[in-house]
Amino acid sequence: MKIGFLGFGEVASNISKWLKDSGLEIYTSLENRSQRTQDLVEKSGVNICENNKSLANISDILISALTPDEAINVAREIGKYSKGVYVDINNISPETAQKALEYIENGRTADAAIMGGIKKEGKKVQIIASGSHAEQFSQLNQYGMNIKVTSPHLGQSKALKMLRSAYTKGVSALIFESLYSAYKLDLDEELLECLKITEGPDFMKSALSRVISSAYHARRRAEEMDEVLSFISNYNDPIMSKATMECFKNISKTVNQDIMAENYKDVFKSHK
Numbered sequence: 001m002k003i004g005f006l007g008f009g010e011v012a013s014n015i016s017k018w019l020k021d022s023g024l025e026i027y028t029s030l031e032n033r034s035q036r037t038q039d040l041v042e043k044s045g046v047n048i049c050e051n052n053k054s055l056a057n058i059s060d061i062l063i064s065a066l067t068p069d070e071a072i073n074v075a076r077e078i079g080k081y082s083k084g085v086y087v088d089i090n091n092i093s094p095e096t097a098q099k100a101l102e103y104i105e106n107g108r109t110a111d112a113a114i115m116g117g118i119k120k121e122g123k124k125v126q127i128i129a130s131g132s133h134a135e136q137f138s139q140l141n142q143y144g145m146n147i148k149v150t151s152p153h154l155g156q157s158k159a160l161k162m163l164r165s166a167y168t169k170g171v172s173a174l175i176f177e178s179l180y181s182a183y184k185l186d187l188d189e190e191l192l193e194c195l196k197i198t199e200g201p202d203f204m205k206s207a208l209s210r211v212i213s214s215a216y217h218a219r220r221r222a223e224e225m226d227e228v229l230s231f232i233s234n235y236n237d238p239i240m241s242k243a244t245m246e247c248f249k250n251i252s253k254t255v256n257q258d259i260m261a262e263n264y265k266d267v268f269k270s271h272k
């Protein structure tokens with residue numbers, strides 16, 4: 001079976017390694033790609049097609065793992081050449097995924113969402129898939145992936161990802177805000193100890209990691225919350241998600257995002 005990747009960044013380079021190690025043939029294209037992508041492809045030792053169209057033509061499963069704002073453009077570019085099952089795994093809303101997948105003329109599509117960080121969690125990271133051809137995509141579980149099919153209806157995996165983001169980013173924003181106020185009062189360590197009693201022994205480690213990563217990824221998270229907001233506003237008045245987005249926007253203006261801090265107190269020192 002031939003697996004193609006449109007885009008070859010962190011996601012494609014990791015997944016392709018698992019699949020290649022299990023004996024599958026992996027393909028991508030380097031047309032107009034950056035030095036970083038060329039280096040990742042060279043290191044991975046995968047096969048190279050002349051362009052995205054020829055890649056689409058030979059792939060049994062074609063996975064779109066691009067910068068999110070390219071998802072529609074690339075689907076439009078290869079839409080009539082895709083012969084196999086086309087899977088969009090990008091962080092995009094259900095509406096955007098729908099628009100992208102409408103370009104795939106053979107109609108053999110699925111949408112998927114990675115529920116975590118691919119580098120951090122490795123092979124065990126859960127990938128939720130939906131759409132008419134999600135079951136075919138989940139055949140890759142035989143080759144080391146962890147794909148769970150939720151629904152034959154397109155967009156359900158992206159919806160789940162949006163809702164998960166609303167929750168996880170909301171919790172991170174709340175921890176950041178309350179712990180920062182405690183830090184100003186010199187009560188941060190006391191607060192963490194108090195919370196540990198109700199939230200459990202693992203709370204401290206995860207709370208501090210959330211503070212540091214919230215600061216480092218603040219700009220990206222504010223942008224992602226913008227997508228979440230517009231998604232939730234289809235169903236609900238997104239009061240909490242709005243506040244979460246504002247919180248990340250605010251953090252992005254004050255905290256230096258060039259270097260990931262090692263200690264939450266270093267993050268708070270630069271925050272006003």
Ligand SMILES: NC(=O)c1ccc[n+]([C@@H]2O[C@H](COP(=O)([O-])OP(=O)(O)OC[C@H]3O[C@@H](n4cnc5c(N)ncnc54)[C@H](OP(=O)(O)O)[C@@H]3O)[C@@H](O)[C@H]2O)c1
Nearest residue numbers: 007008009010011033034037065066067090091114117118
């Ligand atoms: N990394 C994660 O753990 C994770 C988790 C959940 C979801 N996601 C989602 O998965 C997708 C991929 O993430 P990533 O971390 O792999 O991103 P990434 O490291 O930024 O890689 C994106 C890749 O897409 C390529 N690309 C951009 N425009 C293209 C085009 N027109 N044709 C072909 N390739 C193109 C980029 O090439 P250039 O270098 O030339 O620009 C790069 O190789 C994103 O939508 C992301 O939000 C990632």
